[in-house]
Amino acid sequence: MESSCTALLHKLSLFKSLIFLLHLFAFLCTAYTAQQPTVLKDAAQNDLIDQLPGQPGPVNFTQYSGYVTVNATAGRALFYWLQEAQGGSTVSDLAPLVLWLNGGPGCSSIAYGASEELGAFRINSDGATLYLNEYSWNKVANVLFLESPAGVGFSYSNTTSDLRTCGDNRTASDAYTFLLNWIEKFPKYKYRDFYIAGESYAGHYVPQLSQIVYEKNKGINKPIINFKGYMVGNGLIDDSNDYKGLFEYWWNHGLISTATYKLLQTACALNSFISPAGGCINALDKAYDEQGNIDWYSLYTPKCQKFLSKVLMRRQYRAGHPWFAGYDPCTEIYTREYYNTPAVQKAMHANVTGIPYAWETCSDTVRTNWSDSPSSMFPIYQELIDAGLRIWVFSGDTDSVVPLTSTRYSIDALNLPTTTSWYAWYDYTAEVGGWSQVYKGLTLASVRGAGHEVPLHQPLRALILFEYFLNDKPLPSTTPKS
Known part of the structure; x- marks a missing residue:
């Protein structure tokens, strides 16, 4: 009888130990899980911009900037600036994410896109103070500006030869790596509707990066980078x-x-x-x-x-x-002065490695040593049109670098069926904003009175264009309601 009781007590002791271990394991799992968002949140928090020098008071949106490593071996890191949607977290948590790329090749998206086109701020002629852009695209989206490739703007490489061996392939590959790493830093943007936009030589960057994202997403029911489509302005398409x-x-x-x-x-x-x-x-x-x-x-x-x-x-x-x-x-003079100011660089967490050259709007080194540039984007356009992605091409009609006639010849060569013939579209002032034609799988729009940088010359019309693109609606054939 005693041995039976002893055996029973031994079994109960083992059972209690097992229960204790299970509780301990559950506690450790809970603690680990709770810790992860904090770590990721802290990573983003380190890039938070409190206030920019010369900024006109507090603003109703949050902004971040800093670096994301894209190749640890070479020491390549790309600089970004995120301007979240205006209206606070209740708006920005629902608004789509849009990546903006300028071209060149070798030109900065901070210099052009962010500072004189679609960004939240413009730089005054004193090169030291800012004013708000009434037609900023972060009124309707979270806008992410990227200086790409390494060697452009604040983006850098510890391997000096990288600056002389840039080209389309590595630029697209590094940009995709940037997106993967950036979204881990900002996990709230996982699964968010995501678009890519840009102008000029980004006529290569945008479809090339779009193709990589699309192909990497194949077979994934719920992709982390929830790519919906792209838009290109005054961009190179086919030589x-x-x-x-x-x-x-x-x-x-x-x-x-x-x-x-x-x-x-x-x-x-x-x-x-x-x-x-x-x-x-x-x-x-x-x-x-x-x-x-x-x-x-x-x-x-x-x-x-x-x-x-x-x-x-x-x-x-x-x-x-x-x-x-x-x-x-x-504006480029003011931009150079502003971003070379130490206080500005500190506020933006920029130039943390002490880049041995001044910040420039465009890098001559990158531009003159460009190594690969396909003659045509037609194969990518056709692949992504067939995939059903949203694709818009727009063109300012006073640009003589990549003019509207070039864009029209290129789009015509795709031989797409027309669903809506050429028509005038209108802005909020009842003026013709430009003209548009809708094809099966692609929308073409001109912007009246705009040069190469459409949002610089026609900011209201550019914002309307952007809103209609995001809403997947044809541009208005009558005066829209503001």
Whole structure:
């Protein structure tokens, strides 16, 4: 009897020990799980911008900036700036996420997209203070600006040769790695509707990155990067059609002679748009001589006269110079001054490694050493159109660098069926905002009176365009309600 009781007590002791171990395991799992969001939250919190130098008081949105490593071996890290949607967390937690890329190649999305186009702030002529952009795209979305590739802006590589071996392939691959790592830092954006947008040479960056995201998402029922579509403004699409439209635009806008027009058609027929060679370079030089001292990116606005003092500029503003209407051609000067200020860099968690060169709007080193640039984006467009992704292409009609004629020739060459023929669309002032045509799988829109940087020259129309893209609605054929 005693041995039976002893055996029973031993079994009860083992059972109690097992129960204790199960409780301990449950406690440790709970503690570990509770700790993870805190760690991730802290990672994002370290990038929180309290207030930028010269910022006009508190704002109704949160912003972050900092670095994401994309290649630890080479020491490549890309710099970003996130401007969450205006209206606080109740709005930003529901709004889509949009990645914005500028082109060049070698130009900064902080310099252009964030600071003179669609970002929340613009820089005053003193290079030290900011003012709010009334038509910022973070009114309707969380906007993520990325300086890419490494060597552009604050983005850097500890492997110096990386700056001389940039190209389309590595730029797209690093941007995808950036997205994966960034979204781990900001897990609340997992599964959020996600779009990619950009302009100019981002006509390559945007579809190339879109293709990677789309293909990596294949077979995943609920992808973390919930990619819905992309939009490209005044972007390179296909070298042959881009050149054809470029020379035609120059000729029919009176920028070049008929003889030079014919020379360009012959000499540049099979040349790369980004790296012309031989007789094409000579023909282009002749065309540039004939065009004179104009702003190729905005045909009908004044160039920045860099020799003018700020005092003289202010006098011209007061005297009713066209710049007073809202366009200042010297914004790049103010941008350089602002982002090279130590206090600004500290507030933005930028230049933490002490980059051995000044921040620039564009990197000549990256641009002149570009290594790979496919002649056409047609295969990617066709693949992503067939996939049913939302694709919009827009074009400011006063740009003579990648003009509307180039874009129209390229889109026409895709041979897509038309669902809505060419029509005028309207902005909130009852003015024609531009023209649009809807194809099966793609929407084309022009923006009236806009140059290469559409949101810089026509901010209201650009914001309307962006809103209708996000809502997947055709641009309004009558005056929309504001």
